[in-house]
Amino acid sequence: MDFQDYQGVWVFIEEKDGEIPSVSLELLGAGRKLADKRGVELAGILIGEDIKHLAQTVFEYGADTVYVYDQPIFKHYRTESFMKALLECSNKYKPEIILFGATSTGKDLASAVATDLPTGLTADTTELDVEEDTGLLLASRPAFGGNIMATILCKKYRPQMATVRAKVMKALPPQPGRTGKVIEEKVSLKEEDIRTKVLEIVKETTKKVRIDEADIIVAGGKGLGSAEGFQLVHQLANALGGTVGASRDVVEAGWIEHGHQVGQTGVTVTPKIYIAIGISGAIQHIVGMKNSGLIIAINKDSEAPIFDSCHYGIVGDAFEIVPVLIEQFTQALSKEEVSHVGEV
Amino acid sequence: MLHIVACIKQVPDTKIIKMNPKTNTMDRRTAPAILNPYDAHAVEEAVRLRERYGGTVSVVTMGPPPAVKAIKKCIEIGADEGYLITDRRFAGADTLATSYALTKAIEKISQMNPVDLVICGKMTIDGDTGQVGPGIARRLDIPPLTSVNKVVEVNREEGYAVVHRKLEDGFEVVRSSLPCLLSVEKTINEVPYSPFPNMLKAAQYQPHIWSVDDLEDVDIKQLGLKGSPTIVSKVWAPPKPEAGEILEGNPREQVEQLLSVLLEKKELFSSKEGV
Ligand SMILES: Cc1cc2nc3c(=O)[nH]c(=O)nc-3n(C[C@H](O)[C@H](O)[C@H](O)COP(=O)(O)OP(=O)(O)OC[C@H]3O[C@@H](n4cnc5c(N)ncnc54)[C@H](O)[C@@H]3O)c2cc1C
Numbered sequence: 001m002d003f004q005d006y007q008g009v010w011v012f013i014e015e016k017d018g019e020i021p022s023v024s025l026e027l028l029g030a031g032r033k034l035a036d037k038r039g040v041e042l043a044g045i046l047i048g049e050d051i052k053h054l055a056q057t058v059f060e061y062g063a064d065t066v067y068v069y070d071q072p073i074f075k076h077y078r079t080e081s082f083m084k085a086l087l088e089c090s091n092k093y094k095p096e097i098i099l100f101g102a103t104s105t106g107k108d109l110a111s112a113v114a115t116d117l118p119t120g121l122t123a124d125t126t127e128l129d130v131e132e133d134t135g136l137l138l139a140s141r142p143a144f145g146g147n148i149m150a151t152i153l154c155k156k157y158r159p160q161m162a163t164v165r166a167k168v169m170k171a172l173p174p175q176p177g178r179t180g181k182v183i184e185e186k187v188s189l190k191e192e193d194i195r196t197k198v199l200e201i202v203k204e205t206t207k208k209v210r211i212d213e214a215d216i217i218v219a220g221g222k223g224l225g226s227a228e229g230f231q232l233v234h235q236l237a238n239a240l241g242g243t244v245g246a247s248r249d250v251v252e253a254g255w256i257e258h259g260h261q262v263g264q265t266g267v268t269v270t271p272k273i274y275i276a277i278g279i280s281g282a283i284q285h286i287v288g289m290k291n292s293g294l295i296i297a298i299n300k301d302s303e304a305p306i307f308d309s310c311h312y313g314i315v316g317d318a319f320e321i322v323p324v325l326i327e328q329f330t331q332a333l334s335k336e337e338v339s340h341v342g343e344v
Numbered sequence: 345m346l347h348i349v350a351c352i353k354q355v356p357d358t359k360i361i362k363m364n365p366k367t368n369t370m371d372r373r374t375a376p377a378i379l380n381p382y383d384a385h386a387v388e389e390a391v392r393l394r395e396r397y398g399g400t401v402s403v404v405t406m407g408p409p410p411a412v413k414a415i416k417k418c419i420e421i422g423a424d425e426g427y428l429i430t431d432r433r434f435a436g437a438d439t440l441a442t443s444y445a446l447t448k449a450i451e452k453i454s455q456m457n458p459v460d461l462v463i464c465g466k467m468t469i470d471g472d473t474g475q476v477g478p479g480i481a482r483r484l485d486i487p488p489l490t491s492v493n494k495v496v497e498v499n500r501e502e503g504y505a506v507v508h509r510k511l512e513d514g515f516e517v518v519r520s521s522l523p524c525l526l527s528v529e530k531t532i533n534e535v536p537y538s539p540f541p542n543m544l545k546a547a548q549y550q551p552h553i554w555s556v557d558d559l560e561d562v563d564i565k566q567l568g569l570k571g572s573p574t575i576v577s578k579v580w581a582p583p584k585p586e587a588g589e590i591l592e593g594n595p596r597e598q599v600e601q602l603l604s605v606l607l608e609k610k611e612l613f614s615s616k617e618g619v
């Protein structure tokens with residue numbers, strides 16, 4: 001394998017209901033940095049049906065080139081069809097790095113592609129860097145249940161591949177009008193060649209919580225004692241106009257659904273305000289919220305590790321503190337609003 | 345009659361593991377070895393399918409000799425047969441080398457009794473990648489179906505299975521030809537307490553134990569550390585965030601201080617109107 005032949009950083013761009021999800025835009029931001037450090041191109045790879053127009057967005061978020069596979073066979077994500085496109089593209093244009101979101105689609109596709117290439121694949125990366133002269137990708141991730149961080153290298157194979165967690169990289173501010181090169185490709189694949197068929201897509205009608213998009217999160221832990229006690233979290237979230245988050249132990253106890261879980265096996269969040277109530281602050285929880293703008297912790301144990309990871313802490317009983325907070329906050333806000341009206 | 349193979353792994357319980365802060369290595373003595381919790385659901389699903397359609401459930405694992413215990417746990421859940429592949433030459437495998445070794449074992453199992461369905465857990469709690477399942481599927485050249493949270497139907501005669509794959513906002517119904525590989529979510533089933541007869545059977549059970557030499561057409565270069573493209577270059581303790589300020593006083597005073605901190609961000613709260 002001649003490493004000289006492999007050049008450029010690629011990002012697999014996901015598409016959902018005609019839009020590019022934020023994780024792909026974040027990866028373009030991260031990929032741009034790697035590409036600049038290496039002095040190589042950043043490319044996006046877009047696979048789907050009627051998705052060509054999305055190339056413009058990919059350019060605006062930092063790509064120089066977009067490879068497009070726009071064919072009816074790609075209407076639904078299927079491992080076998082998408083894999084074929086990506087394998088053909090990679091073998092033809094030889095990138096040195098390919099990044100995927102650590103989403104269910106990204107992980108599924110990356111695992112299959114890495115096996116066939118074959119090459120190394122680092123899962124759930126949270127930090128990325130590249131050696132300027134060798135192009136060696138330094139992909140770091142939490143290991144052993146978040147107890148340590150490990151840097152994973154793939155020295156002898158190209159391309160190097162990694163899936164990257166959502167919400168840990170930063171998207172660049174889009175540059176409207178920024179353009180680049182579109183390279184259209186096609187795979188010769190017939191429907192009969194694919195062994196799976198999507199029969200139906202069922203959307204859940206209940207509106208899903210998106211804690212990863214919330215500006216204010218009030219999260220509760222096992223310290224609230226019971227499902228009833230956990231209502232306190234909902235009350236404060238209501239008062240602040242925030243979204244409810246939870247530790248894993250709370251989810252496992254069945255006080256709230258998994259969609260609310262913050263942390264390593266839940267969602268990574270970056271709200272402007274994160275309030276942790278009755279959460280001890282295990283490392284697996286911290287990794288999911290440590291990049292929040294303002295972190296406030298309420299816990300009755302002054303030794304709780306959460307106090308090492310917050311901007312402001314209150315040592316006290318949540319059932320004493322939080323009701324007072326709700327009351328005072330509501331009062332203060334109504335005063336604010338009155339004075340606001342007065343100013344106009 | 346279906347033949348289902350579930351891939352299972354024995355893992356240290358990372359929830360209670362202690363790390364050696366100097367070397368950043370696991371202190372294995374502090375971590376009891378358990379059946380990977382996700383794999384218990386894989387075995388349970390295999391057992392349920394056998395109950396529905398008849399057939400055999402085999403479990404396979406690659407690991408050190410004590411992994412026999414994890415196989416016994418699977419017999420308790422209801423598996424019929426267990427295979428342990430164990431050999432120094434497997435050691436140090438990343439996901440690529442792991443899926444290679446497991447594929448060789450499944451191929452051998454399949455020679456004795458053709459396999460219709462392979463079921464993996466969503467991920468392991470130590471490797472934590474979810475990559476091994478799709479890797480095995482590619483090597484066996486069968487379709488991988490990940491994020492499966494329901495098996496609707498398995499039709500061996502007509503050679504297809506229908507499953508639900510979980511999506512961010514719902515699920516998709518997918519039909520696949522058989523054989524295929526499923527990586528299942530934890531939500532696919534609940535693993536009940538094992539029935540007493542299974543416990544008795546497990547206590548007596550001796551799994552099949554194979555070394556590299558018992559497998560066929562093995563390319564030694566693709567095994568273990570040698571066959572692993574990824575290497576761990578550095579481990580470190582996650583940086584501790586800096587401790588912030590503790591708000592002192594009685595609850596009312598504490599809340600007052602907190603309130604002034606919050607109100608510095610009052611632009612965030614204005615959007616709340618009408619909610
Ligand atoms: C592989 C792995 C992945 C994991 N992933 C996650 C994850 O994604 N997210 C996650 O959160 N966890 C995760 N965990 C679990 C994590 O290790 C902790 O077990 C969990 O976060 C603890 O939840 P908790 O803080 O709610 O409960 P506890 O640790 O039980 O803490 C409760 C806290 O509440 C305080 N308290 C009690 N009563 C009161 C009161 N009246 N007022 C105020 N405070 C009170 C106590 O002092 C205590 O600090 C994971 C673990 C493993 C091994």
Ligand SMILES: Nc1ncnc2c1ncn2[C@@H]1O[C@H](COP(=O)(O)O)[C@@H](O)[C@H]1O
Nearest residue numbers: 351406464465467468471473474475476
């Ligand atoms: N050593 C192993 N032996 C058997 N099955 C394994 C092994 N490692 C991983 N698996 C299977 O692959 C799944 C995903 O593992 P991982 O990619 O390590 O997260 C697990 O849930 C198991 O079903």
